[in-house]
Each structure stands twice: as C-alpha cells, then as structure tokens.
Amino acid sequence: MxxxxxxxxxxxxxxGSSIGQPLTRREGVLKTTGAARFAxxxxxxxxxxxxxxxxxxxxxxxxxxxxxxAMAHPGVIEVMTPKxxxxxxxxxxxxxxxxxxxxxxxxxxxxxxxxxPIAVVVxxxxxxxxxxxxxLEPQYEAEPARTGLDSDDSxxxxxxxxxxxxxxxxxxxxxxxxxxxxxxxxxxxxxxQYHNAMEPHAIVAAWDGDTLSxxxxxxxxxxxxxxxxxxxxxxxxxxxxxxxFLGGGFGSKGLFSGPQVLGIMxxxxxxxxxxxxxxxEQMFGPVGHRAPTRQTLRMGADGQGALTALSHHTxxxxxxxxxxxxxxxxxxxxxxxxxxxxxxxxxVRIDTGTPLFMRAPGEAPGSAALxxxxxxxxxxxxxxxxxxxxxxxxxxxxxxxxxxxxxALRQCYEQGAERFGWAKRPQAPRQMQDEAGMLVxxxxxxAVFPALMFQGQARAMLRQDGTGVVETxxxxxxxxxxxxxxxxAADSLGLDLDRIEFRSGTSDLPDAGIAGGSxxxxxxxxxxxxxxxxxxxxLADLAMDDERSPLFGAGNAGVIARGGxxxxxxxxxxxxxxxxxxxxxxxxxxxxxxxxxxxxAAQAAYAMHAHGAVFAEVKVDPxxxxxxxxxxxxxxxxxxxxxxxxxxSQYYGGMIWGVSFALHEHAVMDKRSxxxxxxxxxxxYVPVNADVPSIExxxxxxxxxxxxxxxxxxxxEIGVTGTAGAIANAVWHATGVRVRSFPxxxxxxxxx
Amino acid sequence: MxxxxxxxxxxxxxxxxxxxxxxxxxxxxxxxxxxxxTKKGCDRGxxxxxxxxxxxxxxxxxxxxxxSHDGADILTIEGVxxxxxxxxPLHPVQAAFIAHDGFQCGFCTPGQIMSAIGMIQEGxxxxxxxxxxxxxxxxxxxxxxxxxxxxxxxxxxxxxxETEAASGRRxxx
Numbered sequence: 001m002x003x004x005x006x007x008x009x010x011x012x013x014x015x016g017s018s019i020g021q022p023l024t025r026r027e028g029v030l031k032t033t034g035a036a037r038f039a040x041x042x043x044x045x046x047x048x049x050x051x052x053x054x055x056x057x058x059x060x061x062x063x064x065x066x067x068x069x070a071m072a073h074p075g076v077i078e079v080m081t082p083k084x085x086x087x088x089x090x091x092x093x094x095x096x097x098x099x100x101x102x103x104x105x106x107x108x109x110x111x112x113x114x115x116x117p118i119a120v121v122v123x124x125x126x127x128x129x130x131x132x133x134x135x136l137e138p139q140y141e142a143e144p145a146r147t148g149l150d151s152d153d154s155x156x157x158x159x160x161x162x163x164x165x166x167x168x169x170x171x172x173x174x175x176x177x178x179x180x181x182x183x184x185x186x187x188x189x190x191x192x193q194y195h196n197a198m199e200p201h202a203i204v205a206a207w208d209g210d211t212l213s214x215x216x217x218x219x220x221x222x223x224x225x226x227x228x229x230x231x232x233x234x235x236x237x238x239x240x241x242x243x244x245f246l247g248g249g250f251g252s253k254g255l256f257s258g259p260q261v262l263g264i265m266x267x268x269x270x271x272x273x274x275x276x277x278x279x280x281e282q283m284f285g286p287v288g289h290r291a292p293t294r295q296t297l298r299m300g301a302d303g304q305g306a307l308t309a310l311s312h313h314t315x316x317x318x319x320x321x322x323x324x325x326x327x328x329x330x331x332x333x334x335x336x337x338x339x340x341x342x343x344x345x346x347x348v349r350i351d352t353g354t355p356l357f358m359r360a361p362g363e364a365p366g367s368a369a370l371x372x373x374x375x376x377x378x379x380x381x382x383x384x385x386x387x388x389x390x391x392x393x394x395x396x397x398x399x400x401x402x403x404x405x406x407x408a409l410r411q412c413y414e415q416g417a418e419r420f421g422w423a424k425r426p427q428a429p430r431q432m433q434d435e436a437g438m439l440v441x442x443x444x445x446x447a448v449f450p451a452l453m454f455q456g457q458a459r460a461m462l463r464q465d466g467t468g469v470v471e472t473x474x475x476x477x478x479x480x481x482x483x484x485x486x487x488x489a490a491d492s493l494g495l496d497l498d499r500i501e502f503r504s505g506t507s508d509l510p511d512a513g514i515a516g517g518s519x520x521x522x523x524x525x526x527x528x529x530x531x532x533x534x535x536x537x538x539l540a541d542l543a544m545d546d547e548r549s550p551l552f553g554a555g556n557a558g559v560i561a562r563g564g565x566x567x568x569x570x571x572x573x574x575x576x577x578x579x580x581x582x583x584x585x586x587x588x589x590x591x592x593x594x595x596x597x598x599x600x601a602a603q604a605a606y607a608m609h610a611h612g613a614v615f616a617e618v619k620v621d622p623x624x625x626x627x628x629x630x631x632x633x634x635x636x637x638x639x640x641x642x643x644x645x646x647x648x649s650q651y652y653g654g655m656i657w658g659v660s661f662a663l664h665e666h667a668v669m670d671k672r673s674x675x676x677x678x679x680x681x682x683x684x685y686v687p688v689n690a691d692v693p694s695i696e697x698x699x700x701x702x703x704x705x706x707x708x709x710x711x712x713x714x715x716x717e718i719g720v721t722g723t724a725g726a727i728a729n730a731v732w733h734a735t736g737v738r739v740r741s742f743p744x745x746x747x748x749x750x751x752x
Numbered sequence: 753m754x755x756x757x758x759x760x761x762x763x764x765x766x767x768x769x770x771x772x773x774x775x776x777x778x779x780x781x782x783x784x785x786x787x788x789x790t791k792k793g794c795d796r797g798x799x800x801x802x803x804x805x806x807x808x809x810x811x812x813x814x815x816x817x818x819x820s821h822d823g824a825d826i827l828t829i830e831g832v833x834x835x836x837x838x839x840x841p842l843h844p845v846q847a848a849f850i851a852h853d854g855f856q857c858g859f860c861t862p863g864q865i866m867s868a869i870g871m872i873q874e875g876x877x878x879x880x881x882x883x884x885x886x887x888x889x890x891x892x893x894x895x896x897x898x899x900x901x902x903x904x905x906x907x908x909x910x911x912x913x914e915t916e917a918a919s920g921r922r923x924x925x
Contacts, residue, residue, distance in 0.1 A: 038789065
C-alpha cells in the first residue's frame with residue numbers, strides 16, 4: 001500500500017492527454033482539511049521531544065552549560081552536549097565532495113556563528129524540553145566577530161555556486177569600454193536573506209537497531225540518505241525517509257542540515273523516537289541563507305545604444321569554515337549581447353552560518369543589479385528601456401556563442417508590454433501621479449533562468465486489469481509534483497489519470513534526484529516518460545509478435561498507446577486493450593524503468609534557458625517615500641507547460657519573491673556581535689497579502705525539442721529574476737531617485 | 753490550581769486534564785489531541801499558521817494558554833468539513849482554495865482557511881479585494897499564493913451569500 005493516498009478526483013481530464021491540462025492539485029483535499037501530514041505532525045509511540053539550544057555569540061567557544069539545572073527540571077530526560085553526544089562515524093567537517101557541507105553536531109565546544117546548535121534537551125514534553133533549554137544558561141569565551149563585506153582580506157574563489165568558474169570572459173573589456181561613446185559604472189548592494197519556509201525544519205526520528213525511520217522535509221531524499229549513512233556508519237538502505245509534503249523549501253531543505261542530524265543523534269542517545277522542530281529564530285543560522293553581495297557593473301555602448309562591454313563583478317561573503325559563494329555575476333552571461341563580457345567574484349569570510357542555495361541562487365541578486373544597471377544605461381543612451389533591451393537582444397548565448405535551444409523572449413517582451421500598456425510610458429521620471437497625489441512609475445526587467453536537469457529515476461508498471469502504477473521518490477514542496485508528475489505518468493502509459501496510481505514522496509522509491517534548480521519536473525518527468533515508454537515498448541512487442549493479436553506484424557509501422565489500448569499507427573481501427581495483451585501472454589504485470597538526465601550532446605551544442613519579461617508599476621508617497629507595488633505583469637516562456645494552473649502559481653510566487661527582494665527582505669547583522677537583529681517574522685519582512693497587488697502571468701508558447709523529450713524547462717525560480725529590477729526601475733521612474741541598495745526603503749527616497 | 757478544563761472541539765465536548773500549565777492551545781491541539789492540521793510556523797503570533805476559531809473569533813492558538821479557555825468552543829481545520837477526506841463535501845472556502853490554487857506547499861493553508869471563515873462570518877470584507885487582502889494579512893504565505901487566496905475568499909464569500917439567500921427564500925416560502 002502506498003503511504004500517501006490522494007483523495008481528490010482530478011478535474012478536467014481529457015482522454016489520452018493529461019499534459020497541458022489545468023488540473024487542480026491532487027492533494028488539495030488533504031491540504032485544505034488539515035489531513036496532509038507534514039513531518040512535525042507525526043507522533044510514533046513512545047516519542048519524546050527535543051529542543052535545540054543555540055549560541056548567542058558568533059565566534060568562540062562554550063565554556064559552561066548548567067546541565068544539572070536542566071536535568072533537575074521535571075520531565076527532562078537527557079541533555080545532549082559535546083560531553084555525551086554520540087560519536088559519529090564521519091567527521092562532520094569532512095568534505096568528500098563539493099555538495100557535502102560542514103555541520104555543527106556537538107562534536108566539540110567551538111562556536112562559529114550565532115544561532116549555532118550548542119546542546120539539545122530531550123524531555124517528555126515540549127514544554128519541559130523548552131524550559132530545559134532556558135535553564136542551560138551557557139557561558140562563553142567569545143572572540144571578536146568578523147562581519148560585513150568591507151574586509152580587505154578578500155580572495156578570488158576557484159568556483160562559485162554549484163561549481164561554475166568564478167571568472168569568465170569573452171572579448172576585450174578594456175577595448176570595449178574605450179571604444180564606447182556612453183559609459184556607466186555603478187555599485188549595487190543586496191542583503192543577506194533567509195529562506196523562511198513556513199514550515200520550520202523538523203524531524204521525527206526512530207531507531208530500530210541500525211535501521212532508521214525518519215519523517216522530515218527533504219528536497220533530496222537520496223542525498224539525505226547518503227549523508228546520514230556516512231555520518232552514522234550505517235547502510236543507506238536501512239534509512240527510510242518519508243517526505244510526502246514539504247512546507248516550503250526554496251533551497252533550504254536541499255541539503256540535510258545539522259539540526260536534522262541532531263534529532264537523529266538525540267533519538268540514538270535516549271533510545272526512543274524523538275521529534276525536533278526548529279524554532280523560527282533558529283532558522284536564521286544553521287539551515288542556510290542567501291549571502292549578501294556588493295556588485296559592480298560597468299558598461300559601454302556605442303552611439304546607437306549597442307553594448308560594447310559588460311563587466312559584472314561580485315563581492316560576497318561566506319562562512320569562515322565552508323565554501324558556498326553566491327554566483328551573482330553569472331547573471332550577465334546569458335542575457336545581453338556584447339562583444340566583450342567579463343564576470344568575476346571575490347569573497348570575504350565572516351562569522352555566519354554557511355550561505356547556501358536560495359531560490360534563484362546567484363540569479364536573484366545578479367538580476368536585481370544587472371536589470372537596474374541596464375535601465376541606467378538605457379537612460380544614459382537616451383533610449384526607452386525596452387527598446388534598449390531589444391537593441392541588445394542576444395541571438396546567441398553571449399558568453400558561449402552557442403545557439404539557444406529555444407528562446408521566445410521577443411514574444412515575452414511583446415505580450416508583456418502590450419498587456420501592461422508600456423507604450424504609454426513617458427521616458428522621463430516623475431511624470432505620472434495618481435488622483436491621490438502618489439508618484440507613479442513604470443519599470444521593467446528581463447527574466448532568465450537556465451533550463452537544468454539533474455539525475456532521476458522512475459519505475460512504471462502495467463497491471464493485468466489494465467491499470468498502471470508509476471513510482472518515483474519525488475519531492476513536492478508546493479510546486480505541484482503530486483499532480484504534474486502524475487499527469488506525465490498517465491500520458492507515458494497512455495492511460496487516463498484515474499487509471500494510474502502515482503507513488504511518490506518516500507525514499508524507498510526510485511531516486512528522483514533533487515528538487516532544486518527548477519529542474520525537478522524536467523528531470524523526473526523525463527524519467528517517468530522513459531519508464532512509461534519502456535513498458536509500452538515491451539507490451540507492443542508482446543502484441544506485435546503474437547499472431548492472435550490484431551496488432552500482429554505492425555512492425556515498422558508501430559503502435560500508439562492511448563486510453564488503455566495499443567492502436568496500429570497506420571490503421572487506428574486495429575487495436576487491442578492492455579488487459580487483453582497481458583492476459584493472453586499470461587503476465588500479471590509488465591515493468592519498465594526510465595532515467596531523466598540532460599543529453600550531453602544537446603548540452604554541448606545549445607544554450608538552454610527559460611526567459612521572461614516583467615513589467616511593474618509602483619506608487620510612491622511623495623512625502624513619506626513609502627513604496628507600494630500596484631501592478632505586475634510577467635510574460636514567461638519555459639517550454640512545455642505541464643499544468644498551466646500550477647505553472648502560473650509558480651510564476652506568481654516567484655514574482656512575489658521579486659517584490660520581497662526589492663522592498664522587504666533584509667537580515668540585519670549587528671556589526672559588533674555578529675548576531676542577527678531581526679530573526680523573526682515580525683522584523684524580517686516578507687510580503688503579506690496586502691503587499692501583493694494585481695499580478696498577471698502570461699504563459700508564452702514555446703516549443704523546445706532539445707532540452708529533453710518532453711520539452712520542459714523550469715518555472716520555479718525565473719519569476720524572482722527580472723521582477724526585483726523591474727520594481728527598482730519603476731521606483732526610479734516614479735521618483736527620479738536611483739536606489740542601489742536593496743531592499744529599497746523609504747529612508748532612501750526621502751530626499752526625492 | 754485545577755488543570756482540568758472542558759472544551760468543545762469541533763463540536764464534541766471533551767474533558768481535558770492538562771499535564772502542565774504552560775501548554776498553549778496550539779500545543780494542546782497538536783501534541784496531545786492529535787489535531788495536527790493546525791500548524792506552528794513561528795510560535796509568536798507573527799505568521800498566522802496556527803489560526804483557529806475560539807467562540808467564533810480568529811485566534812492565534814500559539815499565543816494563548818489552553819487553561820485560559822475553559823468552556824470555550826474551538827473550531828479547527830479538522831472540524832470545518834468533517835468527513836471531507838471520506839468524500840463528504842468540502843466547506844465552500846476549502847473548495848474555493850482548491851479551485852483557485854490558493855496554496856502551494858499547503859503549510860499555511862489551514863490557518864488561511866480558518867482566517868477566511870472567521871472573516872466571512874464577521875462580515876468583515878464584503879466584495880472588496882483590498883479589504884480581503886488587508887483582513888487576510890495576518891496569515892503569511894511564503895510560497896506567494898496570495899492571488900489565489902484572495903480570489904478564493906471572494907469566490908467563497910459569494911457562493912456562501914448565494915446559498916444563504918437561497919435558503920432564506922426557501923424558509924420564507
């Protein structure tokens with residue numbers, strides 16, 4: 001039996017073709033009735049509660065913990081500290097591959113960032129565990145914290161992001177700038193940001209000998225299994241992870257985090273199942289964030305507004321003990337044609353938790369700076385911002401010279417501009433006011449995100465009754481995997497959606513890789529497509545080789561799978577049902593497998609990206625500088641749309657993250673202590689409903705025959721790009737003030 | 753101090769003996785009564801994921817002690833349309849959230865739905881999307897499903913008003 005049963009009967013099914021239909025979410029009833037069981041909703045028999053104690057200093061060591069006081073509190077079972085924490089089979093500071101990040105797991109008393117775990121209290125109740133933490137009263141030997149981007153001892157990393165070169169170039173920047181008749185140089189700052197999924201990281205862990213059962217949200221169950229297996233010296237097959245629903249991920253649940261491991265260690269220490277849930281403020285430290293950046297853009301253009309040089313340099317911060325470098329400058333690789341492009345990165349180390357992948361890593365801050373700079377350059381050239389972007393439209397990928405596998409960006413510009421009414425925009429700033437006297441401004445930005453694929457597997461089966469089963473350990477963090485992948489699964493087997501069972505969300509299913517990089521649907525969808533095709537191929541062989549079948553001898557003409565039957569391709573009237581073929585062959589079922597991965601030949605030949613154009617209207621209070629986004633129109637082209645309802649929601653969500661980037665999010669570090677001063681949802685601003693205006697997302701048609709068999713690009717992250725810049729540009733258009741430090745706050749507009 | 757209280761939860765009266773006076777209403781529901789539909793997002797009243805109705809009022813259940821509600825009537829997401837997972841009809845707000853894709857990950861959704869039901873019952877927002885957005889702004893959604901949420905609330909409000917009007921006509925006849 002599958003562990004998750006979805007009860008919602010899908011709507012709008014069209015016979016034989018589920019892909020492209022706007023089905024509602026198959027887990028919709030579970031999620032709207034409270035029946036969807038997220039990790040922290042589990043409560044195995046005998047379970048006890050763990051609460052995390054975290055450091056209030058950013059650098060130094062813990063010299064004392066009042067363990068006796070905590071232990072004396074009624075209900076407290078154990079206090080896990082470096083003195084009694086289970087020893088691990090692998091040093092948590094070991095780095096055997098670039099995706100293995102160093103973890104703080106109570107193996108010593110060292111503190112390397114504020115909010116680092118320093119102890120775990122386990123108790124019969126959550127209240128007792130929480131009180132136990134308060135009683136620990138940690139004492140520290142603190143050292144001065146290193147903070148901020150200003151430090152001089154920066155270095156050039158070898159690689160940035162997920163292994164991209166830190167420096168890339170083509171053409172001669174110096175010559176390009178020298179030849180330019182218009183030049184600009186500007187510096188843009190973006191702050192540290194924290195993912196803040198609504199669901200805090202949580203784990204319910206239960207040991208049985210050397211096997212381990214875990215409920216935890218994961219964007220990559222197989223990677224998590226491998227990480228846990230390494231740390232505890234147990235077999236990955238003995239680790240069963242259930243992650244049917246993530247309460248949001250945004251990258252923060254891609255790599256198994258330290259607190260999740262601590263929950264497993266606590267369960268081992270006390271010999272009982274343990275639940276550990278991070279408190280909101282503890283999400284600001286040990287589970288990753290987006291690093292701050294300071295980006296320098298330099299551009300030159302000739303008298304007609306054609307770029308002659310584009311240089312993008314990023315200074316960013318990482319932790320003192322690990323390597324993740326926000327690849328923001330790489331946002332300039334794929335968008336605007338220029339005979340010379342140079343991108344580079346430098347890093348300072350500060351006392352912070354290690355920054356990691358956060359929705360559109362690199363692209364989000366990089367796009368905010370690049371799109372602002374392009375707007376400034378358009379102004380310097382005396383051109384409309386859209387006309388300037390079209391003038392510098394890239395017909396080949398600028399950094400590599402490769403042709404695009406597909407690129408409907410022109411259509412995005414056209415349809416978005418038309419819908420928004422861009423043609424009526426006055427070129428000069430401060431030209432528009434509404435009836436209430438608010439300054440009105442219009443701005444735009446281009447969106448781009450690479451069409452990535454990782455590795456994923458799927459298994460498909462046809463059963464004797466003609467129904468199908470498709471299995472893959474995919475992850476649904478809200479993007480709609482339960483629905484979109486099931487749609488692909490139904491089509492892959494030529495069955496209606498209600499004739500297949502789609503199993504997902506647990507680690508005992510085929511490895512679906514990682515839900516990140518906007519690549520999950522493309523990767524796992526391709527794997528499912530292949531698994532279905534494998535089954536149908538075997539079934540067709542059975543029928544075509546059997547002279548009792550109406551399909552006998554179809555041979556080269558082949559067959560088509562549709563509605564639970566195979567049809568002769570050259571004679572649709574000759575067909576046979578799956579059930580009949582299987583029954584005659586005496587088979588209970590046929591199984592097939594598929595793999596999803598990028599085609600290396602296609603990747604070598606083509607540049608693959610999704611594109612979009614975002615148009616924003618803002619209103620700015622002329623007295624107080626308060627900015628409201630009042631209208632957003634995005635037009636995006638990302639290949640095949642599996643489910644337009646869910647794709648539109650992804651674009652909306654991404655664009656709202658763009659609003660958030662432009663106007664809200666800002667983790668403020670105390671320069672004296674290295675502590676964050678706003679680690680909560682009241683002071684770390686994210687948009688609320690009233691911040692979100694009228695939003696439209698236009699799904700621009702695009703077919704791509706190179707990216708993968710289904711033509712799918714990703715949609716999860718692209719909406720963040722383009723939007724932040726569009727809003728910054730609209731703020732300039734409303735006020736005449738160019739704010740180069742994100743988020744754009746009213747104090748920066750008061751002199752307007 | 754007596755740690756025994758009586759609560760009516762989702763229509764059923766329950767005598768509850770608390771093992772600790774510090775238990776919030778949220779932790780009572782989640783950790784002791786297996787009503788885990790109500791979510792904990794911040795435990796500080798900043799995100800709204802824990803919203804339930806107490807005597808018809810929207811309350812952040814993380815910010816209130818269970819002991820202080822002796823005799824209260826509590827409605828949680830599980831009580832909104834009991835039997836819905838077994839095929840019984842959904843509440844109009846739940847159905848509208850599905851139809852308008854008013855959620856992605858679903859973690860904030862129970863709180864959103866309870867806020868919406870409370871707001872509609874209070875007659876707070878009428879048909880004005882701006883007022884709906886404002887009234888729903890105590891419930892954060894990090895996925896950014898606000899467009900669908902606003903549409904869903906307006907749609908549910910309309911369909912509930914129509915149903916009420918129709919039943920009013922029937923009663924009058």
